[in-house]
Amino acid sequence: MATTQAANELVAAAQALFTAGVMSHSGHANLSARLDAESFLLTPGFVRDLGPGDLAVVSLDGRVLDGELRSVSTEIIAMHSAVYRARPHVGAVIHTHSPSATAFALAHRPLPCRTEPMLRFGQPEEVPVVPWGPRGSDVSVRGIVDVLEQRPTTSAALLANHGLLVFGPDSTATAHLVVAIEESAGAEIAAATIGGAVDFPEGALAAVRSSIARVAS
Ligand SMILES: [Zn+2]
Numbered sequence: 018m019a020t021t022q023a024a025n026e027l028v029a030a031a032q033a034l035f036t037a038g039v040m041s042h043s044g045h046a047n048l049s050a051r052l053d054a055e056s057f058l059l060t061p062g063f064v065r066d067l068g069p070g071d072l073a074v075v076s077l078d079g080r081v082l083d084g085e086l087r088s089v090s091t092e093i094i095a096m097h098s099a100v101y102r103a104r105p106h107v108g109a110v111i112h113t114h115s116p117s118a119t120a121f122a123l124a125h126r127p128l129p130c131r132t133e134p135m136l137r138f139g140q141p142e143e144v145p146v147v148p149w150g151p152r153g154s155d156v157s158v159r160g161i162v163d164v165l166e167q168r169p170t171t172s173a174a175l176l177a178n179h180g181l182l183v184f185g186p187d188s189t190a191t192a193h194l195v196v197a198i199e200e201s202a203g204a205e206i207a208a209a210t211i212g213g214a215v216d217f218p219e220g221a222l223a224a225v226r227s228s229i230a231r232v233a234s
Pocket of ligand 1 (some may be wrong): 113
């Protein structure tokens with residue numbers, strides 16, 4: 018039952034990314050959702066017209082326990098499992114080639130937190146860049162692990178010359194953060210043509226945190 022619910026949420030998150038217009042022309046992405054300490058659901062190598070029955074169950078050590086993955090997808094298992102290992106509270110991981118975020122990844126430029134959505138929806142700090150390595154390679158995965166160690170509170174990373182990697186408590190929240198980051202990257206690029214984006218004033222993060230705490234209490 019828990020698996021069915023997680024699968025439905027993951028499929029809905031994939032659809033939300035298309036609806037929000039944050040996918041690249043190719044529609045390339047992979048999404049995963051943790052099932053327990055040892056396994057997670059993973060998209061099979063496509064996300065367009067995805068159904069819950071298309072998802073595979075994969076162990077953190079890379080074995081396909083149920084379902085099937087396209088051969089290209091076996092390369093990305095390590096990218097997802099590295100995040101689950103490094104962050105025990107992470108419940109979902111999403112990788113996309115969202116165009117504006119990918120522009121930052123191509124330029125090897127960290128994405129600053131200078132918009133309300135990033136500030137409020139899970140990334141109140143800059144998105145760091147992971148050095149390039151072939152997709153799913155030890156170099157690439159090691160780079161992701163290193164950045165997660167160096168930035169213990171980041172919920173996203175830009176993969177140099179590649180794309181975006183975002184993680185969060187569940188599929189829905191993680192998809193929201195992908196949208197917030199892509200929107201922020203697009204706004205940064207647009208602002209660059211009219212003089213450049215400006216940082217939040219000193220103390221903005223603390224103010225937002227206390228306002229969120231007030232609403233939640
Ligand atoms: Zn990719």
